[in-house]
Amino acid sequence: xxxxxxxxxxxxxxxxxGWTPAWRDPEPQSHYDIVIIGGGGHGLATAYYLxxxxxxxxxxVLEKGWIGGGNVGRNTTxxxxxxxxxxxxxxxxFSLKLWEGLEQDFNxxxxxxxxxxxxxxxxxxxRDAFTRRGNAMILNGADAEMLTVRQIKERYPxxxxxxxxxxxxxxxxxxxxGTVRHDAVAWGYARGADSRGVDIIQNxxxxxxxxxNGTCLGVxxxxxxxxxxxxxxxxxxxxxxxxxxxxxxxxxxxxxxxxFVSEGLKPVMPGVVTFGAGHFYCSQSDKGGLVFGGxxxxxxxxxxxGNLPTVEDVCEGGMAIFPAFxxxxxxxxxxxxxxxxxxxxxxxxxxxxxxxxxxxxxxxGGFKAxxxxxxxxxxxxxxxxxxxxxxxxxxxxxEKGYMIDEKGMGNQPNLH
Amino acid sequence: xxxxxxxxxxxxxxxxxxxxxxxxxxxxDWQAATAAQDFYEYAYLRDxxxxxxxxxxFHEAGDRSWLVVTRNTLTHEISKVELARDVARRRGRSx
Numbered sequence: 001x002x003x004x005x006x007x008x009x010x011x012x013x014x015x016x017x018g019w020t021p022a023w024r025d026p027e028p029q030s031h032y033d034i035v036i037i038g039g040g041g042h043g044l045a046t047a048y049y050l051x052x053x054x055x056x057x058x059x060x061v062l063e064k065g066w067i068g069g070g071n072v073g074r075n076t077t078x079x080x081x082x083x084x085x086x087x088x089x090x091x092x093x094f095s096l097k098l099w100e101g102l103e104q105d106f107n108x109x110x111x112x113x114x115x116x117x118x119x120x121x122x123x124x125x126x127r128d129a130f131t132r133r134g135n136a137m138i139l140n141g142a143d144a145e146m147l148t149v150r151q152i153k154e155r156y157p158x159x160x161x162x163x164x165x166x167x168x169x170x171x172x173x174x175x176x177x178g179t180v181r182h183d184a185v186a187w188g189y190a191r192g193a194d195s196r197g198v199d200i201i202q203n204x205x206x207x208x209x210x211x212x213n214g215t216c217l218g219v220x221x222x223x224x225x226x227x228x229x230x231x232x233x234x235x236x237x238x239x240x241x242x243x244x245x246x247x248x249x250x251x252x253x254x255x256x257x258x259x260f261v262s263e264g265l266k267p268v269m270p271g272v273v274t275f276g277a278g279h280f281y282c283s284q285s286d287k288g289g290l291v292f293g294g295x296x297x298x299x300x301x302x303x304x305x306g307n308l309p310t311v312e313d314v315c316e317g318g319m320a321i322f323p324a325f326x327x328x329x330x331x332x333x334x335x336x337x338x339x340x341x342x343x344x345x346x347x348x349x350x351x352x353x354x355x356x357x358x359x360x361x362x363x364x365g366g367f368k369a370x371x372x373x374x375x376x377x378x379x380x381x382x383x384x385x386x387x388x389x390x391x392x393x394x395x396x397x398x399e400k401g402y403m404i405d406e407k408g409m410g411n412q413p414n415l416h
Numbered sequence: 417x418x419x420x421x422x423x424x425x426x427x428x429x430x431x432x433x434x435x436x437x438x439x440x441x442x443x444x445d446w447q448a449a450t451a452a453q454d455f456y457e458y459a460y461l462r463d464x465x466x467x468x469x470x471x472x473x474f475h476e477a478g479d480r481s482w483l484v485v486t487r488n489t490l491t492h493e494i495s496k497v498e499l500a501r502d503v504a505r506r507r508g509r510s511x
């Protein structure tokens with residue numbers, strides 16, 4: 001069924017009897033050409049592009065719980081491509097371009113809003129660094145503009161620019177950045193994949209891999225063995241847990257990241273703003289809640305909840321630039337599990353086991369990458385060669401010294 | 417989280433900074449024939465278990481001692497806290 005404005009009007013006049021489920025609930029078959037493990041944004045996008053762009057048939061997505069129940073359903077919904085390094089920026093700009101056409105492409109309203117992102121500058125050194133970053137973005141076809149304090153004040157008049165400790169001296173803006181209705185991304189990809197014949201199998205936990213003579217033949221699941229020609233893993237925070245079943249140790253740690261939503265307010269934040277002197281960023285959802293986040297808690301965790309010192313730290317960052325927000329009450333907060341890699345950048349690569357492919361290490365930046373991650377992983381699975389924008393995301397870059405370390409922190413995942 | 421420091425008693429985990437897996441105590445032999453591979457695995461690969469995890473915490477805002485904390489990554493429960501010095505000595509890593 002194709003969604004359209006006309007369809008909405010027709011259904012409104014005929015009692016909404018014509019809507020059908022957006023995807024099927026099929027029984028797993030005994031064998032598929034390609035099995036994707038993980039029914040989150042990246043896994044569903046991979047299946048969608050495999051079917052739509054790469055002409056693949058007989059694809060299944062296996063999901064332990066329900067689709068879109070992990071980090072794609074629990075994030076701060078920001079899209080942007082303001083990266084510095086050559087290994088990253090073309091990939092994230094490719095992703096942003098896919099976002100721009102996504103709703104038409106998969107015929108689903110993901111409420112993509114290019115309301116702009118603004119990174120605040122607080123020192124001369126930071127201005128130099130952000131100018132360099134903006135130039136790197138422009139070189140890679142992205143948009144970037146350095147704003148003066150006066151320009152920033154026009155948009156955010158209540159921003160505290162004259163703080164004695166961290167005065168705001170300007171900002172780097174990417175006007176094409178913005179926010180997305182995150183759940184709709186998972187649902188749109190799921191519906192698009194399902195309509196092209198992909199089996200989305202929920203409540204199906206992968207319990208092991210069947211590997212013989214260095215080749216992966218399929219997966220053991222809670223619903224029986226499922227054979228596959230190729231298997232792609234896209235399970236984010238559970239990456240180490242899943243790949244340990246194939247006796248792999250990954251260059252990553254799983255950390256908890258908390259995020260927060262305030263009570264609903266009238267429109268006050270026209271775009272996304274990030275604090276440059278601490279870790280805090282904020283936007284306003286279409287329902288009115290201030291959506292904000294900051295640093296990781298900083299220790300290995302699979303608990304999906306964090307602790308209060310980080311809450312305090314994030315709120316202090318917010319109060320430093322938006323004192324007015326101190327009057328808003330917190331409505332809800334949550335913790336998600338991030339697959340923090342050793343250089344802060346992801347991996348989209350084959351493993352040393354034939355037929356087994358891996359997509360992970362997205363740290364806390366996986367949401368914006370969803371379309372390109374799916375597209376590039378589908379490219380790798382279909383053609384056994386990396387997509388041109390994802391050639392740097394290799395497993396062996398740590399061994400060979402080709403780290404993609406945007407923040408220059410070294411192999412300390414909780415600092416990326 | 418509260419970390420029960422062996423010398424100072426219960427302390428708020430916010431006083432500490434986190435280093436990672438306590439296997440980082442077991443630095444490879446730089447003269448071994450396999451040193452390049454050993455150091456790659458030491459520096460970059462982690463078990464990252466869901467469950468009990470021995471990990472290094474540094475009491476930065478306290479007595480600046482290194483601790484080995486045995487903590488459950490699924491529940492954040494802490495079952496054991498030792499001075500990293502004692503653990504390292506037991507493993508023959510320190511005198």
